[in-house]
Amino acid sequence: MVLALALGASSCSGGPDSIAAQAKQGSGKGYVAGDGTIEQIAVGHRTTEIAVSGTTLDGTALDTARWRGKVVVVNTWGSWCPPCNAEAPDLQRTWTSFQDSGVEFLGVDLRDSPETGLAFQRKFALTYPSLRWDGGGVLLQMKGKATATPTTLVLDRSGRLAGRISGRADASTLRGLVEDVLAEDAAPSGGTS
DSSP, X not given: OEEEEEOOOOEEOSOHHHXXXXXXXXXXXXXXXXXXXXXXXXXXXXXXXXXXXXXXTTSXXXXXXXXXXXXXXXXXXXXXXXXXXXXXXXXXXXXXXXXXXXXXEEEEEOSOOHHHHXXXXXXXXXXXXXXXXXXXXXXXXXXXXXXXXSEEEEEOTTSBEEEEEESOOOHHHHHHHHHHHHTSOOOOOOOOO
């Protein structure tokens, strides 16, 4: 069973070049209020297996498949996106509280240069890694589950999509999704995409 709730969160959407250009111009155009959907997928209904790989902002190769057996949180963001800036402190606090509990966090920087992405990480003191923009390949690896920016995916220990926040993630909502997945027994892989 899939549980979806609509909250009044905002997100950024639009073409890859238009939003970044408009954000730099300060026009505010191209930002659309997100639907704020929070999706929680029961263990028996998880069918989307996701593995994300690429190069981090500091140039290291990373593949979430190596984190099987752990709960993984993947967050898409861009320095140009106001909700991404607003949620960054909550993401760091949540990561800090779970990093010794078998949870991994990964950011996916959208449309920024590595230098701009690293500046964003420094600004918010983010200590988890982020993949650099690769023209959209990483987004394809998320199988259509990260269409708004920001989007946060929670993957279970088998790499299956267990939860999703479309729009700004707040600490209490994300914490609840992660705690629910942590409370599950490690389930065998076998999900399909």
